[in-house]
Amino acid sequence: MLKVGRSERKAAMLNFIEIMRTAQGGDAIANMAGRFGLSPEQTTKAVAALLPAFAIGFQQAAARPDQLAPFAETMRRGVYEPFFESAAKAFTADAAKRGEEALAALFGSPELARSLAEQGAALAGLSQDTMKQMMPFVASTLMGGMAKSMTESMASPPQAPDFMRAFAAFTPGAPPSTPPKSQTPDNPYEAFFSAMLGVKPEAPPRSDAEKAVEQAFDNWNTMLAIGRNVQDAQMQAMRAFFENAAKNLERKD
Secondary structure (H helix, E strand, O other): OEEOOHHHHHHHHHHHHHHHHHHHHHOHHHHHHHHHOOOHHHHHHHHHHHHHHHHHHHHHHOOOHHHHHHHHHHHHOOOOHHHHHOHHHHOOHHHHHHHHHHHHHHHOOHHHHHHHHHHHHHHHOOOHHHHHHHHHHHHHHHHHHHHHHHHHHOOOOOOOOOHHHHHHHOOOOOOOOOOOOOOOOOOHHHHHHHHHOOOEEOOOOOOHHHHHHHHHHHHHHHHOOOOHHHHHHHHHHHHHHHHHHHHHHHHHO
């Protein structure tokens, strides 16, 4: 059985942070700051406040393979990659539209995505309107970086990338479809997504590499002046808010 815990969510956010740092030639934060009239520091805080929601969203979305299928196909076709690579395309109407589609795929409903944006705004100290406008563009850039990384990780793939298998690979608590041959997934896309979200088999002792990842995450938090305790509180607050909002939406249905 696979478990997704505190250290795994940290690993996911570390990967997401690296994607946002390198997006648009390393200028994504500056570009976004200019687009929304914010300082780089404000933009960094806004993105940092949203990343826990995306980490949680990916974990939750893996349990909805039917809803994820169209989104997975869109990612496979490389639709999102230009938003990661080009500032000229990152803030277009198409980028906003694709970002909204990504939010719907990850969070299941526009209402929940908006609620998470409001929570992120409170954590970052920004207006809700600004955060709601930013969230689709952060989503499209992040999805572009993930798609590009997955594509580049495939060396002469024998068949088209199977994003649905990749999403299914890290469904928390889901039994494997076939008995595992080893702790390392055979499918490179499964391996990538497992690494992206930090999902690891239960029980093995932490390796030096895992300790290094956690240290790198903590160092990056220090650089952002967020601090480890504050980041953990953000993760806990975002998860609690996510779960409560989802339950409320289910009651309405």
